[in-house]
Amino acid sequence: MAAIKYRLIKKDSRTNARLGILETPHGVIETPVFMPVGTQATVKAMTPEELKEIGATIILSNTYHLYLRPGHKIIEKAGGLHRFMNWDRAILTDSGGFQIFSLSSLRKIKEEGVEFRSHIDGSKHFFTPEKVIEIQNALGSDIIMSFDECAPYPADYEYVKNSMELTIKWAERGKKAHKNTEKQALFGIVQGGIYEDLRKECAQRLVEMDFPGYSIGGLSVGEPKNVMYDIVDLTTEYLPENKPRYLMGVGSPDDLIEGVIRGVDMFDCVLPTRIARNGTVFTSKGKLIVRDAPYAEDFSPLDEECDCYTCKNYSRAYIRHLFKANEILAARLATIHNLYFLIKLMERIREAIRQDRLLEFKKQFFKKYGYKEE
Numbered sequence: 001m002a003a004i005k006y007r008l009i010k011k012d013s014r015t016n017a018r019l020g021i022l023e024t025p026h027g028v029i030e031t032p033v034f035m036p037v038g039t040q041a042t043v044k045a046m047t048p049e050e051l052k053e054i055g056a057t058i059i060l061s062n063t064y065h066l067y068l069r070p071g072h073k074i075i076e077k078a079g080g081l082h083r084f085m086n087w088d089r090a091i092l093t094d095s096g097g098f099q100i101f102s103l104s105s106l107r108k109i110k111e112e113g114v115e116f117r118s119h120i121d122g123s124k125h126f127f128t129p130e131k132v133i134e135i136q137n138a139l140g141s142d143i144i145m146s147f148d149e150c151a152p153y154p155a156d157y158e159y160v161k162n163s164m165e166l167t168i169k170w171a172e173r174g175k176k177a178h179k180n181t182e183k184q185a186l187f188g189i190v191q192g193g194i195y196e197d198l199r200k201e202c203a204q205r206l207v208e209m210d211f212p213g214y215s216i217g218g219l220s221v222g223e224p225k226n227v228m229y230d231i232v233d234l235t236t237e238y239l240p241e242n243k244p245r246y247l248m249g250v251g252s253p254d255d256l257i258e259g260v261i262r263g264v265d266m267f268d269c270v271l272p273t274r275i276a277r278n279g280t281v282f283t284s285k286g287k288l289i290v291r292d293a294p295y296a297e298d299f300s301p302l303d304e305e306c307d308c309y310t311c312k313n314y315s316r317a318y319i320r321h322l323f324k325a326n327e328i329l330a331a332r333l334a335t336i337h338n339l340y341f342l343i344k345l346m347e348r349i350r351e352a353i354r355q356d357r358l359l360e361f362k363k364q365f366f367k368k369y370g371y372k373e374e
């Protein structure tokens, strides 16, 4: 029996949006879903109870970081990542491919694998597709990622073609090495840069390998939004309807809505938690930099329309004070709000798909938030 089961509940009548249910060994997930990022076995500033309170059903963690610190062997001895971090709902781990390229220095890419230096202490390491699967098997995450190369943007056709070929080879090797298939679902990651033929070929060859789900990688790496949207559109065309699609590293409210419209089911991004710690929050009328002077005597909530713990109990003036005083509670209250905002947005998107009014919802949300229609 497979580790996860995806059921397509309803297709939107005018877009590629889908309403789905994803059953995992650690609970049921309604899709489309936003996954809070907990890179080092914690969603920064949040306790697991607070994450459940705001409705998180699945969170991300990271092979590269946990391998370097505290080490996957320690987490295995603790009984796996769920036990170690006291999170009994679903966990998806990224494979480290992207982190090696975005965080570590001195990288040598060979067919065998990638040599890199730790961004923590400069020590040398060597990741292969087999090693990365072994680490994720030790962590025990419910959904694990293949080892891939996220080509930089921009990158020329030849580079992206070779990189995509390597990603395909590594996907095959990882699939062979993955032993725990009934408890951990391994996703293939589609690469191919901004090149339509490479995206199509990569998707088709991964689909031939029959993964339980597919990630769209190589995006949210600095390309223009409309380029990202076009690549998502063309890639989902070659992915099976009855399997989940996960757009890695996305995103902001507009990107989430545009991604759902183009057939994406799962999203993750550091944005909500990262900008929260810097004093920027999402509101129904756009982003608000609560640490700014105008809010010094503004006793209204961050967002009048929000019913999260932060908005029910604290004012902009108080939260601004916390940021100015560099108080830890500032990051906590802003993070609770930002994650709740995106998780609630996904709930409203799912409701709009149910009622076949997703495009109307998008129009309404964009107008109020201050986005320009694409």
Ligand SMILES: CO[C@@H]1O[C@H](CNc2nc3cc4c(=O)[nH]c(N)nc4cc3[nH]2)[C@H]2OC(C)(C)O[C@@H]12
Residues within 6 Å of the ligand: 094, 095, 096, 097, 098, 099, 102, 145, 148, 149, 150, 151, 189, 216, 217, 218, 219, 220, 221, 248, 249, 250, 269, 270, 271
């Ligand atoms: C807006 O947040 C910034 O943008 C990055 C998110 N964008 C992103 N694109 C990704 C692509 C891949 C991929 O191709 N493969 C694998 N395995 N994982 C991936 C993870 C990815 N995340 C965040 O990463 C940094 C920290 C650089 O800034 C954040």
